[in-house]
Amino acid sequence: MNSQDANAVAKLVAAIGGPSMGRALCALLEGKVGFDMSCLYLFRFDQPAELLHDGYHGQVSARTLQAYSRGGYLLDPFYVASTHRHPGGLWRMSELAPDSFFSSGFAISPDLHPCVSSTHGTQIDEIGYIVQLQARAALVFTLMKARKHGPFSDVEVDCLQRLAPLVRAVLEQHGRQLPQSLEGLDGDSQLESAFVGALGQLTEAQRYIARFLLQGHSNASIAQQLGISEGTVKVHKHNLYQRLGISSHAELFRLFIGYIAKVGRQDEGA
Template identity: 60%
Template sequence: MNADDARDLAALISAVGTDQLGQALDRALRQRVDFDMSCVYLFRFNHPALLVHNGYNRSVPERTLAAYQRGGYLLDPFYVACINDHPGGLWRMSELAPDCFFSSGFSISPDIHPCVSSEHGTLVEEIGFIVPLQPRVALVYSLMRNLGDGPFSTEEMQTLEALTPVVHALLELHGRVRHGDSFAYAETSDARSEDAFMDILQGQLTEAQRYIAKLILQGHSSASIAALLGISEGTVKVHKHNIYQRLEISNNADLFRLFIDYLTRLA
């Protein structure tokens, strides 16, 4: 470790437990990898997403951030990974996303997805450090880049992966020091769907239907849902038909519109 590295590490350690940690991490990583935006979220099952660090550089409207925190996060592959106790480490969003995610309503909506609402549109790659804190609770530190500058290269990912133990240790300590009260009593049940889906889907669905609607919204195809639940695609299609009837809609696009309309109306 040279003198510069020692100073950077000292600055990072000093920022733990303060509002400055996100900025300190950004400064340290930008010396090694270029990125346009960043954020840190605390994700907890059945609790609203908590924005710990806003590094969007004013590229994202407050209304969009409000809609995301009100419920848009429920469809975010990083949130889904965290509440399913995905292994920690550095991940590309594309590695976590369901098979139809990048054509889903969430992925392409400028109203609830911060990356899409940025000036770069959908041409933003997101990678993130997942830092588990306890079952179904984790911090995620995301870095985003305009794909006009090219995606994060293999070499850049290797550089960041080498720093993962340091980033993980800093964020884990920060989470426990600064936000421990926010997850000390986090939901520990084996429930599959969050209460927010009951409100968003108007409370008109059975538990099984609500879970399938959740998977549709998160970007799963019928084949993916069938594989996850161990049922046939035909059974999934029957469930989807019944969901549409109960919600008085016609297709997946209407389901996404119902979800987005709910969030943006209340944001």
């Protein structure tokens, strides 16, 4: 380790528990890994996403970040992995994403997905560390690279992997000192309240199908996730569309983001 790296690690350790953690992580990685944007989120099951480091450099509007934090995060593969018992560590977005994610409403929505809202476009490459704090809470630090710069190279991924033990140790300590409470996470609830609120007129089985559809799963993927036949998924999908008075995935997505917007207006008026 050279003196520059040692200084970066010292600043990283000093940032534990403070607001500069994200900047300290970026400083450690600069010169080793090329990236255009970064962020650090606290994800807790069924609670608003907390942006702890905004490394979007003004390329994402405040409106989009607010919509994401209010409920858009529920469709983010990093959130789903963080709160549904996925192993921690370094992961590419493409490794976490369901099979139809990159054509889903969330993945292509400039009003809900921060990466799409940037000038870099929808093909941005994203990779991040998931650091579990407890069963349904995690810190996630991600790096994003513009489409014009290509994906993260094998050399860059190898560098990030070598740093994973340090990043995990520091973020675990950081999580213990956060003022946000990790108490009160419902250990029995299996479906977030936003899905229940937006899809309340559906049966429980239909709500689960709708959640998977919104998160970017195909019929085949949903069948595998739930241990049912693809034909049964198609029947549930047909019935839930009928009950909601819609006929497409796009309309289902609009219903969901409409509910998020309504909740946001209610919160602002409270």
